[in-house]
Amino acid sequence: MAGNSEPLSARAKLAVTAGKAAAAVSRAAGRGSGSVIGGRVALKLDPDLLARLAGHLDVVLVSATNGKTTTTRLIAEALRAAGPVVSNALGANMPAGITSALAGGSDARYGVIEVDEKYLAGVARDVHPKAIALLNLSRDQLDRAAETRMLAEKWREGLSGTDAVVVANADDPLVAWAASSCPTVVWVAAGQEWKDDAWSCPACGGVLQRPGDDWGCGDCGFRRPPTTWALKGDYVLAPDGVAWPIQLQLPGRANKANAATSAAVAAIFGVHPQTALERMYAVQAVAGRYDVVQYLGRDLRLLLAKNPAGWLETFSLIDGPPTPVLLSVNARGADGTDTSWLWDVDYTRLAGHPICVIGDRKLDLAVRLEVAGLDFRVCEDVDEAVNSAPAGKIEVIANYTAFQDLRRRIGN
Structure with missing residues (x-):
């Protein structure tokens, strides 16, 4: 008390x-x-x-x-x-x-x-x-x-x-x-x-x-x-x-x-x-989460997902195909350096979406998506990924430090 x-x-x-x-x-x-x-x-x-x-x-x-x-x-x-x-x-x-x-x-x-x-x-x-x-x-x-x-x-x-x-x-x-x-x-x-x-x-x-x-x-x-x-x-x-x-x-x-x-x-x-x-009802976003930000002529919705349970909930939020999805995963101290959790996430829920992958551990994520049988593109950074998508909305899902990196880059 x-x-x-x-x-x-x-x-x-x-x-x-x-x-x-x-x-x-x-x-x-x-x-x-x-x-x-x-x-x-x-x-x-x-x-x-x-x-x-x-x-x-x-x-x-x-x-x-x-x-x-x-x-x-x-x-x-x-x-x-x-x-x-x-x-x-x-x-x-x-x-x-x-x-x-x-x-x-x-x-x-x-x-x-x-x-x-x-x-x-x-x-x-x-x-x-x-x-x-x-x-x-x-x-x-x-x-x-x-x-x-x-x-x-x-x-x-x-x-x-x-x-x-x-x-x-x-x-x-x-x-x-x-x-x-x-x-x-x-x-x-x-x-x-x-x-x-x-x-x-x-x-x-x-x-x-x-x-x-x-x-x-x-x-x-x-x-x-x-x-x-x-x-x-x-x-x-x-x-x-x-x-x-x-x-x-x-x-x-x-x-x-x-x-x-x-x-x-x-x-x-x-x-x-x-x-x-x-x-x-007054809460529109929380520390940047769920914000929609205009960047390079597209509308990016920023979604944070840090672990398998979080990714499962986040997949239920994204618009259906053909909305592009940008995935970014890091494995720094604040994220946890073990990326084995990627194998616990059911990425087949993204089937039909154009997928771009960025982040420090983009290759780890790419292997996981390959095994899931999904089509995707590995990009060097968020600019390349966004420019590869048509005009309109992009769903962006990132874990903790990758999310912070994105916010700094796109000015949110």
Whole structure:
């Protein structure tokens, strides 16, 4: 819960000032927003700064493999109906980036914070959140991330006994198992398209049975918990049985699921579902995602997909053939250097689309597309790829650093 609102100590003020100075130097040098280096400097001077900065806030933490940046933005928009919000809107989601974000929120009432999955338990200990939203868990950054069940176990142990109200996706068995150690859980039927990381029971290792939209373990009895909120088509079904329409500018089923979870979180803070959902409509893009940008005479729609679950959801968004598709994959530190996940993605969904491939690991992707039996063209850069397409719309799908490269190149 929100703690006291005592003024910051001299040490904490010095840490905040030094962090902001370091961030400004980083920005001036053209090295990005500076939020991470600023936070690192601040935490070096005051290791307890994150807890101090969150002391006057009612905090929501949002964590997942996919969708946490968008959900953070949707919750922040909903809670602005009740008061000022501070949020790490650009996705710097480790303690340093979170510290930088909160350092700019002295006048805020609410903190809506995206948290990297591996840091969730530690950040929760520091900031004493009022609510925690858990969306999904799937394979990601295979070279350095824990196996998904191990990650779920860290959540389960780290959040056990938390005072926060946990809003959790009942349709993801890993999330359900992680959240089931928490005293107060609001279960949301948010759906789960990608199921390949959740065929075995996280509690005992037995095979999960999946009749229809349900799931359960025949060995230990662990099963899908009963839900009080649900995504039903284009509506959010609230606990009182009222169905509220979801009218988003953001595309796709996954974003409707994010909106359903966001409405459940907002209700904890007294924001009515109708008010929350209406405010979410104002969100057109999130950190460049879903933006349509004109470049070299074409309209490029920018879509981010970082792992197999993300690519599966993204394929459902793209227009049908003959709309050209540009794919870009890197394997830098922020992406994870292991590209074996490319073989888990069903690229045959792109059959019939003209496909261009760019990025640091374009040849890895080309081999995968060749095996899938797809026609494609390997290009040197985005300019060559765009110029090879006819005038009109191009769907652009990129993983994390490839997405950032594209935004810099095309001026978005």
